[in-house]
Amino acid sequence: MKAQSAQGTSPNLQTGSKTSFQIADPWNAHYDVRADIVMVYGINDAGGHFEQRVKGWREEGYNVQFMTGSAWGQYKDYFLGEYDGKKHFDEGQTMKNGEIIWHGHNVPYIVPTLNYLGYLKTHIKRAIDAGVTAIYLEEPEFWARAGYSPAFKKEWQDYYHFPWQPEDSTAEATYLSSKLKYHLYYRALDTLFSYAKRYSRSEGHEVGCFVPTHSLINYSSWQIVSPEASLASLKNVDGYIAQVWTGTSREPVYYDGVKKERVFENAFLEYGSMVSMTAPTHRKIYLLTDPIEDRRHSWDDYKRNYEATFTAELMYPSVDNYEVMPWPSRIYLGKFQVEGQKEKQPIPPAYATQVQIMVNALQQMPVSENKVSGAEGIAVLLSNSMMFQRFPTHKGYDDPQLSNFYGMAMPLLEQGVPVSTVHMENLGYPATLKNVKVLIMSYANMKPQSPKVHKQLADWVKGGGHLIYLGRDDDPFQSVREWWNMDGLHHKNASEDLFKQMGIVYKKGQTMYRSGKGRVWIVRKDPKELILEKGGGTVLQNLVKAAYAKTKTNKGLQTKNNFILRRGSYIAMAVLADGPTKDPLILKGHFINLYDPELPVLNQLTLQPGSQALLYDLDKEKKSSNKVKVLAVAGRVTDSLWQADKNLFTCLIKGPVETVNAMRIKLPKQPEAKSIVLSTTDGQKVALEEMSWDQASATLFLKFKHQAGGVHLSIQL
Missing domain, CATH: 2.60.40 (Immunoglobulin-like)
Incomplete structure (x- = not known):
């Protein structure tokens, strides 16, 4: 199935908008970070007044779009019976003990019934009527531990046509429960986006439709089920926001027998999984970072991990669209309880300046054909079914901290190999495996959803690909009712069919096999064993070195730190x-x-x-011909003008009011201090807090406070 490109589906995506943020609050100069897009959050959020909030942001020059939750939100009117006269708490995601999983007061995580989708359509209609250019339905999440509500039991009967089974009873019940949860949010987004497209077209302005979502890696780690890569088959999905930030990336993982936070490495893999999910489909993707998080830590911790995740997102040069932060009002006006302080603390001024410098760098960040340093073409295979095996544990088989995935990635990443990920659901796109030389996979952490996957993998190997298969194939999910043991097939596990498609007969003790022009390595170890044990990663490192040496690159595997x-x-x-x-x-x-x-x-x-x-x-x-250029700035520069005949440079700088702007400007020569003039839009003088000249780089450094409406800068040389 060929996916339509984002440019082909919605004219509102051709605006050139590069950066965005989400916010429920009305416009306020104190947290106006001057991105291109504002995603106004929620019809009922921030006390309602949705149309006024949209109008206020639009008047400030923003491309205004709409975001709301798909699995939760300020939907109390629905649950308390104000929408249709019935209370709907039976649609809350419910655990075995009968407790609902709550997102907030009277706001449960939701089983997305058709009635609930009808309710959300009223929110979408109201947003479209307000003139937004895109709809974002974020975080389609179903907790793996929540399959016990009356609404879910009814959906089970309707979907499977046999009685509901408690998901903790067998591995098969767990697997079937997760498949249903996955289907329900796939259906939800298909239904809602189809409506959004249809209604907006009838009103003469087609909206874009996006899914802000955590990575498949994070959802699997946190034991949440979501449609993820399968959304590519929905023609009305224009793209995604990759919701990666300190909170997801600091989830501890194992390597070399040690469990700890590895924020940059984790973020690198998370962003990579989202980019690989969208790249073959030509969907648009925004990468998210967040300068803070809600858990109690020091400002130094927030800064250090923001830099780690921010650097990781920049390692994907094919992407130049970013959600620069969520909830800027919380960042610039909020106070946080942090380590070492009795009183809640606001953002430190220096950090606020740094954040704005980084945000503006994203505004200028170009797409590049350059590659991250290191051996190219080494990838790990993922599938949505990773989410199906996470909860609960059966027959004592455990996968701590998602180690059956990380066991295939961390031994390489920690050796300086920029390992990528490939989504099984995208194997039908020719671009998916085009640049992959060595593919690593296992069925210890996932299962194939269709027999065509094995044909696609076999064709790639026979054409010259190199596959490393890790796994004992003895986990309890190998025997769930699936296509490899149904309808005339009687394989004991999924890999038997894979090897058959490749023409391989597995022999105990034999590791390497030929298949057409390619090779397959089979190692009877589960990937988790490679990182739970000290030194275990050398098994994979040596395998990849051997496989990589046999590729057409004729290069050895470079390792570095x-x-x-x-x-x-x-x-x-x-x-x-x-x-x-x-x-x-x-x-x-x-x-x-x-x-x-x-x-x-x-x-x-x-x-x-x-x-x-x-x-x-x-x-x-x-080497540039530019004689005058703002190289770095903690704000947004507009109306920039260099009048060479007058030796005069002018511009307007905007940023959150009361934060400090720092900027470095390239100039033909050093200006006199008196020739630098700062003023507000109504002509009031703005104090210059700091000025210095760097002769070697011919750059001027300035520092001053942002003002409402912006600061006019004039430099006479």
């Missing part, structure tokens, strides 16, 4: 804390450090293990 990517004038860098060496990464040249709110000019950067950096390359800028 860092990743570097250049995108235009930007350089993103990360040094791994658990890499093969503890050596720092030293980069020489002339740079602006964008993770420092003082925007220092450096001749050399020494980056220690466990750290990341984003640099602006001044050496590349020297």
Whole structure:
């Protein structure tokens, strides 16, 4: 099935809008971060007044769109009976003990019944009537532990045509329960987006339809079921937001027998899984980061992990669309209980400036054909069915911290290999395996949803692909009622059919097999064994080295402790804390450090293990014909004008009021202090807090506070 491109489905996606944020609150200058798009959240959120909120943001020049929850939201009128005269708490996601899983007061996580979808259509209609250009239905989530409500039991009977089974009773009941949960939110989004397209077209302005969602990796780790990659088959889905942030990426994972947070590495894999999910389908994708999180930590912790996730998202050069933050009102006006402080604390001024510098860098970040440093073409196979095996445990078989996935990725990633992921659901797209040289997979953590998957994999191997299969194939989900043991097939496990399609007869003790022009390695170890045990990763590392050496690259597998990517004038860098060496990464040249709110000019950067950096390359800028250019700024620059005949540079800078703007500007020569004029839009003078000139780079550094309406800057040379 060929997916339509985002550009082919909705004219409202051709606006050139590059950055966005979501917010329920009305416009306020104190948290106006000046992205291109604002996703106004919820019909009933922020006290209602939805149309006024939309109008207020639109008047400030924003492309206004609409976001609301698909599995939860401010829908109390539905649950309390105000919508149709009936209470609907029986549709809450319910655990075995009878307790509903709540998202908030009188707001449960929802079993998406057809009646509930009818209710959400009224919200979508109201948003379209208000003139929004896109609809976002976020987080289609069904908890793996919640399959006991009356509504879910009814949906089971309607879907399977046999009586409901408690999901904790057998592995098969767990699997069937998760498949149904997956189907229900697939149906929900199909129904709601079809309605949104149909109704908006009838009103003369077709809306875009997007799904903000966690990664398949995170949902599997957190034991949540969602449609994920299968949404690509819905013609009315225009794209996704990859909801990755500190809260998801700090989930501890094992490597070399040690369980701990590995935020950059985890974020790298999470963003990668979302990019690989969308790339073959030509869907549009926004990558999300968040400067803070709700769990109690220090501001230093927030900053350190924001830099880690931010650097990770930049490692995907094919994407240049970003949700720069969620809920900016909470970031700029909120106070947080943090470690070491009795009173709740607002965002530190220096960090607020740094965040705005980073956000503006996203506004300028180009798409690039450059690749992340390291061996290319090594991928791990994923499937939506990873979510089906997570809860509960059966027959004592456990997969701690999703180690059957991470066991295929971490031994490579921690050696500096930029391992990618491939979604089984996308194997029908020719682009999916086009650049993959070595594919790693297991059926310990997932199962194939269709026999065509095995034909697709077999065709790829026979055409010259190299496949590494890991697994003992003895987990309790191997025997669930599925296509490989039904309708005349009698395979004991799914891999038997895979090997048959490849013409392979497995022999105990034999590892490598030929299949057409390709090779297959079969190792009877579950991937989790490679990271739960110290030194276990060498098994996979050696296998990949052997496989990679036999590919057409004729290159050995490079190992290192860092990743570097250049995108235009930007350089993103990360040094791994658990890499093969503890050596720092030293980069020489002339740079602006964008993770420092003082925007220092450096001749050399020494980056220690466990750290990341984003640099602006001044050496590349020297080759540019631009005599005047704002290189870095903690705000949004508009109306920029260099009048060479008058030696006059002017611009307008906007950012959250009361935060401090820092900026570095390239100029032909050093200006006199008195020739630098800052003023508000009504002509009031703005104080210049700091000014300095760097002769080597010919750049001017300025610092001043953002003002309502923006600050006019005039520099007379």
